[in-house]
Amino acid sequence: MVTATENAIVYMVLEGKSPDTTTITATAVSIIETVAYKQLTLTTTDTMNSNFVLYETDSSGNISVAILYG
DSSP, X not given: OEEOSSSEEEEEEETTSOOSHHHHHHHOXXXXXXXXXXXXXXXXXXXXXXXXXXXXXXXXOOBOOOEEEO
């Protein structure tokens, strides 16, 4: 589960990809919009044997600190 502190888009990206907006949006294996302080669940079916990174982008285009998961 993921909780954002503001409205955001959360991207799940395979580990090792460049942490820039273009790469994150182009290579995300799961993308979901979230509302501030509400929990969300990302689908991980295709990445069960992989490490991935979660990024959040807010309405200003700021990228959150990466969270390694997997």
